Amino acid sequence: MTSVKIVVAGGFGVGKTTFVGSVSEITPLTTEAVMTAASTGVDDLSHVPDKTTTTVAMDFGRVTLDAGLILYLFGTPGQHRFWFMWDDLIQGAIGAVVLVDTRRLADSFPAVDYFETAGLPFIVAINGFHGEFPHSMQDVQEALSVSPNVPIVECDARGRASTKATLIALVEHAMAMQMSVR
Amino acid sequence: MAGSGPDEWPPTGGRRGSLNGMRPPSGDLPASSLVRPYAVTGGRTKPRYQLQIEAMVAASHYEARDLSVLSPECQAILGFCRDWRSVAEVSAVLRMPLGVARVLIADMAVEGLVRVHQLDHAQGRPDLNLLERVLSGLRKL
Numbered sequence: 001m002t003s004v005k006i007v008v009a010g011g012f013g014v015g016k017t018t019f020v021g022s023v024s025e026i027t028p029l030t031t032e033a034v035m036t037a038a039s040t041g042v043d044d045l046s047h048v049p050d051k052t053t054t055t056v057a058m059d060f061g062r063v064t065l066d067a068g069l070i071l072y073l074f075g076t077p078g079q080h081r082f083w084f085m086w087d088d089l090i091q092g093a094i095g096a097v098v099l100v101d102t103r104r105l106a107d108s109f110p111a112v113d114y115f116e117t118a119g120l121p122f123i124v125a126i127n128g129f130h131g132e133f134p135h136s137m138q139d140v141q142e143a144l145s146v147s148p149n150v151p152i153v154e155c156d157a158r159g160r161a162s163t164k165a166t167l168i169a170l171v172e173h174a175m176a177m178q179m180s181v182r
Numbered sequence: 183m184a185g186s187g188p189d190e191w192p193p194t195g196g197r198r199g200s201l202n203g204m205r206p207p208s209g210d211l212p213a214s215s216l217v218r219p220y221a222v223t224g225g226r227t228k229p230r231y232q233l234q235i236e237a238m239v240a241a242s243h244y245e246a247r248d249l250s251v252l253s254p255e256c257q258a259i260l261g262f263c264r265d266w267r268s269v270a271e272v273s274a275v276l277r278m279p280l281g282v283a284r285v286l287i288a289d290m291a292v293e294g295l296v297r298v299h300q301l302d303h304a305q306g307r308p309d310l311n312l313l314e315r316v317l318s319g320l321r322k323l
Binding site: 001002003004005023029030031032033034035055058060062063064065066069070071072074088089091092093094095121160164167168171172174175178179 | 234235236237238240266268270271273274275279280281282299300301306307308309310312313314315316317318319320321323
């Protein structure tokens with residue numbers, strides 16, 4: 001049984017869990033990583049047992065693609081300071097979807113920077129509320145200052161067809177990136 | 183877990199049968215306890231090898247053996263993983279921290295109690311063949 005994963009990122013309240021839930025065959029679950037507040041590494045609890053702990057929660061969903069292949073969709077932790085958890089999440093991932101709310105574009109800057117630095121294939125998905133997309137894709141591209149090679153798509157995180165199309169766009173982009181380095 | 187290394191606490195003094203010593207303190211561990219989440223791993227926080235969050239786990243088909251020597255957490259993992267499950271699902275559904283799930287599953291894999299499957303990440307990202315397969319599966323949804 002083979003598994004692959006896609007990371008879903010974006011600012012607080014942008015609709016990551018809604019997105020995951022729309023396409024997942026299970027109700028999204030939550031996994032928690034426990035660590036000390038001052039920790040720089042994941043699960044670093046080798047010290048005093050009653051040190052203050054903090055939990056980093058990640059919602060995720062599952063999509064069975066064929067009899068031997070399962071896709072997991074992981075929402076990034078809400079707090080950006082847990083970058084080591086992001087490092088863990090993106091290890092061997094297909095890529096990421098950065099969900100963007102055009103009313104709060106700056107919320108997605110950290111995620112975009114992070115994936116560009118990490119060299120992970122990603123696309124930007126503009127989550128339109130009430131089916132409204134007040135900004136053009138070019139506006140969004142300029143505001144986020146992403147490279148023109150990064151696909152920007154419109155998405156309704158509540159809709160299964162739309163989230164499926166977004167995931168397809170990401171996988172196609174990941175394939176294009178691989179083919180361009182041959 | 184022969185011998186005690188720097189990341190073992192309390193030290194097991196070379197006792198073999200790594201899972202035998204790993205019982206939680208008397209009484210049930212509260213499901214959402216954050217006080218001593220690593221009590222079930224004897225304080226160890228580093229798994230024997232790195233498991234991806236999406237690594238797949240399945241209980242091995244083994245001859246009947248006495249599972250009562252295993253901790254309740256390990257027995258729960260074996261029961262839950264009769265079908266292939268991811269490390270993340272073990273953590274979420276069995277309500278244990280991700281790091282604890284990773285340590286226990288890695289131990290059980292070394293002991294032959296579970297099979298684990300994950301992509302070889304030294305290879306980087308999923309290759310074109312696998313991506314094609316993912317695309318195919320997504321289109322059929």
